[in-house]
Each structure stands twice: as C-alpha cells, then as structure tokens.
Amino acid sequence: xxxRSRWKSALALLGGLALALSGLAQPAAPRAVVPQQVSxxxxxxxxxxxxxxxxxxxxxxxxxxxxxxxxxxVIDALGSPQLARELLAAIAxxxxxxxxxxxxxxxxxxxxxxxxxxxxxxxxxxxQRHALEYLNSETAASRLAASRVDLAPWxxxxxxxxxxxxxxxxxxxxxxxxxxxxxxxxxxxxxxEDQVVYLPSERVLFTGDIVFRGRIPYVGQADSxxxxxxxxxxxKMDPQVVVPGHGAVSTTAREDLELTRDYLVYLREAMxxxxxxxxxxxxxxxxxxWSRFEHLPLFKAANRMNAYNTYLLMERQAK
Numbered sequence: 001x002x003x004r005s006r007w008k009s010a011l012a013l014l015g016g017l018a019l020a021l022s023g024l025a026q027p028a029a030p031r032a033v034v035p036q037q038v039s040x041x042x043x044x045x046x047x048x049x050x051x052x053x054x055x056x057x058x059x060x061x062x063x064x065x066x067x068x069x070x071x072x073x074v075i076d077a078l079g080s081p082q083l084a085r086e087l088l089a090a091i092a093x094x095x096x097x098x099x100x101x102x103x104x105x106x107x108x109x110x111x112x113x114x115x116x117x118x119x120x121x122x123x124x125x126x127x128q129r130h131a132l133e134y135l136n137s138e139t140a141a142s143r144l145a146a147s148r149v150d151l152a153p154w155x156x157x158x159x160x161x162x163x164x165x166x167x168x169x170x171x172x173x174x175x176x177x178x179x180x181x182x183x184x185x186x187x188x189x190x191x192x193e194d195q196v197v198y199l200p201s202e203r204v205l206f207t208g209d210i211v212f213r214g215r216i217p218y219v220g221q222a223d224s225x226x227x228x229x230x231x232x233x234x235x236k237m238d239p240q241v242v243v244p245g246h247g248a249v250s251t252t253a254r255e256d257l258e259l260t261r262d263y264l265v266y267l268r269e270a271m272x273x274x275x276x277x278x279x280x281x282x283x284x285x286x287x288x289x290w291s292r293f294e295h296l297p298l299f300k301a302a303n304r305m306n307a308y309n310t311y312l313l314m315e316r317q318a319k
Contacts, residue, residue: 030057033078033086035065035094038241038249039202041179042066043094045078045087046248049215049297052079052110057154058147059083061110064206064243065091066199070177071100074123075197075206075243077114080154084114088121099123100176103183104164105208105245106191107131109143113155115162126174127164128185131193135161168195186210186234189227190220196234203240205253210234213247213256215297217263219306224264224313231261263293267310275314284311 035043044064052058058079065074065087072091077084091099102118104127105111115125134140140161147155172183180200187194190209197206209218210230235257242250242257250256274284285307293299 030055031059033059033083033090035090036249038064038243039199039204041068041202042199042204042241042243044243044249045090047079047110047246049247051298051301052151054151054154057083058110058113058151060246061108061209062243062245062247063087063111063114064197065099066179066181066204067095067097068177068179069097071097073174073176073179073181074099074102074118076105076111076208076245077102077118079110080113080151081117081159082154084117087114088117101126101174103127103174103181103195103197103206104131104193105196105206105210106187106194107134107140108191108209109147111208111245112162113147113159116160119162119165124166125162125164126166126168126172126183128187128193128195129167129169130185130187131164131191132167133192135163186230187226188223189230190217190222192223194230198237198239203238204243205234205237205239205241206243207234207245209245211242211244211250211257211260213242213244213250213259215247216293216299216302216306217260218302219264219267219309221309224268224310225317228261228264228268231257231264266292267307268314271307271311272314272318275311275318281308281311 031048033045035045038044044062046062047060048056050056050060052060061079063076063078065072078087099118099121101124144161168183170185174181174183182198182200183195185195194208194210196210239253242253270288271284
C-alpha cells in the first residue's frame with residue numbers, strides 16, 4: 001500500500017509538472033493597443049521592446065496623438081493596418097472627434113504600415129519631403145515584400161506604402177482646434193526625413209526614433225554625426241515630457257536624450273579610432289568597453305551591427 005501511495009504521489013507530481021511546463025510553453029498574448037495619457041491633451045501607445053515578428057504583430061514602435069477641440073492629430077501610424085485599426089478604435093473611446101492629420105516622423109516600416117487605415121478615414125498624411133527618395137526606392141519595395149512573408153498575416157498583399165498628402169521642406173506648423181503643433185525637421189539623422197513634433201503649450205515632444213528609451217537604438221545607415229547634433233538641439237528645447245519612438249514615456253527628458261546621444265558618441269569614438277588606425281573591426285569590437293550599455297534591452301541583437309555600420313561610416317569619413 002505504501003509503494004502504491006508513493007507511485008500515485010509521483011504520478012501526481014509528474015502530471016503537475018507537465019501541466020506547469022505546458023503552461024509555460026503557451027505563447028504570451030500580444031500587447032494590446034492601450035493609450036496612456038502623458039499630459040492634458042497628449043497620449044501614447046507603447047510597443048514591445050523587441051524585434052518585429054508575426055507573434056508580436058510588428059507592434060514594436062510607439063505612436064502618439066493629441067486631442068484638440070476640432071479633431072485628433074496622430075504621430076506615426078504603427079507597424080500594421082490591424083494595429084492602426086485598433087489605435088483608431090482606442091482613440092474613438094476617448095473622443096468622438098475625427099483624426100484630421102497623421103504626422104510621420106520617418107518612414108521606417110514599424111511606424112508607417114498602418115497609414116492606409118488613417119487615409120481611408122479621411123486623415124491628411126504629413127511628412128518631410130526627404131522621405132520621397134525612400135518611398136520610390138527598391139529598398140522600400142523589397143522591405144514590404146519581405147514583410148508580407150515574415151509578418152503575415154498582419155502584413156499582406158493589401159498593405160500599401162502610403163505617399164503623404166502634404167510634403168514639408170523644412171519647419172512647419174499645424175494648428176487644429178486652436179492647438180499649435182510645431183513640426184521640426186532634424187534629419188539627416190536616424191533617417192534623412194526625421195522630424196519631431198512639439199506641443200509647446202504642454203511641453204510634450206514626440207521624437208520618433210531620434211530617441212530610443214530603455215533600449216539600444218537601431219542605427220542602421222544613420223548619419224550619426226547629425227543625429228548627435230539633432231539631440232543637442234532637442235536638449236535646448238527643454239521639453240518636460242518626451243514620447244520616444246521606442247520605449248516608455250519619459251519625464252526625465254534630459255537624461256534620456258543624453259543616453260541616446262552618449263551611445264552614439266561612444267560608437268563614433270570607439271569605431272572612429274579603430275578605422276583611423278586601420279584596426280580590424282573584430283579586434284576593435286572586442287576591445288571596446290560596452291559596460292555602460294550592455295545591460296540595455298536588445299544590446300545583443302543590435303549592438304554589433306550598430307558598431308559595424310558605424311565602423312564603415314567612420315572609414316568613409318576618414319578618407
């Protein structure tokens with residue numbers, strides 16, 4: 001009887017362990033599009049700190065919006081039409097006023113694949129003219145084709161690249177319902193067409209990917225020298241609240257602007273010295289002191305590529 005009892009206990013434990021492991025194996029529910037109020041009129045929806053996948057629906061970037069007496073101005077459109085539809089539904093639960101404009105901070109896929117849903121509802125799309133070169137490029141077309149495979153079913157053959165209704169060729173101003181928004185170009189930096197959106201009455205700054213908060217920035221083919229200069233200009237604006245392109249809202253604006261800036265400065269210093277001394281990249285990367293940044297999310301996924309792209313950039317600039 002004692003042996004039978006021990007077997008029953010062991011089987012029960014194994015069954016409980018199997019149930020627990022099966023529970024751990026279940027994929028996490030995707031992040032919901034839930035607005036967070038960051039000032040009297042301004043809101044944020046925050047994406048995952050991750051790379052875009054079908055599992056997270058390419059919800060890896062932020063979008064913001066400003067509610068005015070005459071309508072809503074949205075900043076960036078998220079990374080799929082479905083996410084944009086959910087954002088529109090979330091806005092409708094806050095206000096019955098229509099979305100009048102969508103301001104695009106830059107044309108990276110995770111910020112613009114939702115644009116078509118806003119256009120269907122009559123919103124005017126506003127961007128800097130430097131985005132035109134990207135929109136007409138083979139890179140944009142091939143990226144969309146790859147996304148239709150990698151991010152299916154959220155990106156499919158009905159997902160389009162949306163050309164803006166209004167091109168800006170420098171600083172702009174948007175006034176809706178008496179609320180004034182300043183549209184300030186800061187590219188070429190993260191992209192040639194970067195612009196930020198500032199709500200001066202509430203000191204809220206929407207930065208797009210000029211600021212990554214709580215994670216390693218994606219540098220790609222960025223002009224890091226101008227990016228550093230752009231961050232210096234944003235610091236002069238002295239915002240109270242920063243809504244970054246990725247990561248949580250910041251009420252420690254100076255600290256977060258400086259973190260992105262300091263990372264870019266260190267990349268240029270470390271890789272610039274290596275390029276100048278003709279030190280091979282692998283040796284330069286191994287010798288660099290990454291201790292200030294290696295704790296940040298996506299460091300392992302992004303830092304080596306950031307460093308390599310910066311190494312190549314510094315090689316070109318040294319010639």
